[in-house]
Amino acid sequence: MGFHEIRFPANLSFGSLGGPERRTEVVTLTNGHEERNSPWAQSRRRYDAGLGLRRLDDVEALIAFFEARRGRLHGFRWKDWADYRSAPASRPVTATDQLLGMGDGVQRAFALRKGYRSGAQVEWRAITKPVADTVMVALGADLMADGKGWALDATTGVIRFDTPPGKGAEVRAGFEFDVPVRFDTDLIQVSVASFRAGDLPRVPVVEIRA
Template identity: 65%
Template sequence: MSFHEVRFPAALSFGALGGPERRTEIVTLANGAEERNSPWAHSRRRYDAGLGLRSLDDLEEVVAFFEARRGQLHGFRWKDWGDYKSCRPSGELTVLDQFLGEGDEERRVFQLVKRYGQGAGAYDRPIAKPVAGTLIVALDGLLRLPGEHYSLDETTGEVSFVHPPDAGVRVTAGFEFDVPVRFDTDRIATSVESFRAGEAPDLPVIEVRI
């Protein structure tokens, strides 16, 4: 899959409408009971990028970005203003925000994840597009240093330790992240008159798997 490591203008994604979706297959049995199943292990996010546009200059900037991605052809990064941190959007990052796993003296690579919910029903979302310079990592609460103790692949969200963490050691992290997406259309249709009247173009964006 072709992916460009560039972010859709963050100021223009502010105000966009969107969020996660799931796919659930429901079968109603003869007795009225339901059987429900989901073929998706992970949710998928959709957004409408057109709702964040407020001026003709914004529109020109988005058209240029759309053309550079060749429509649906190339993926890109998207900032979801409602969910872009390992903590609450209003909070400050800490090394204890997210649990990545436990050491076993052999494993060196840990995938960034964000957990939603509590207990047995919690959902761990893989984070593939961390924001450069925001990651902080700890082993049993002790801050580790990038370069000296670990490295981060910013294109996959994998944290690689120089030495495997000791058995039972908790690996935790705090970070900001983007959503990997692509345009879900090959066409932008608008007019100057309609845009000035407050009618934003329909510009769907959909999450892609990395």
């Protein structure tokens, strides 16, 4: 399976329907109680790219992108307009948005991640496809200059420091990011007459582990 480091046209993903999916296995016991288990450590996102189409030009752009990815064969980047930043929607991205880990004087590589908090619970999501020119890094509250003392692998979401952060130093980052996805179909059916009548084609897209 290949992955193309190209983003699905953001103007077409705007308006699409989608979000996180969990898989939970539920067994109901004879006494009415339940046992619940999840084989997935993280959620998986699904989208419908067809809902972002507004013009016939958009259909042509979609078909060209689909053909270049050869259907389900190659993955690509997707901008989830509902969740693409390290900061809440109400404020700008800053270098201290997300805690990546604590320095120990030895570790140099830190993976980008985003925390989802509700009450006492925090669910961490691995960010593997950051938008390179949006990433900011801080040690504690001190912003590190772009490319000075650290480097980003934008294809994996890993930051590597030239010198290991000192023991107890908070490694933080702020960023925008894409979701690694693929088409979840090898068939796109479009009727020009139906499209003009408002009947949009369904184009499922699913997150992949990249």
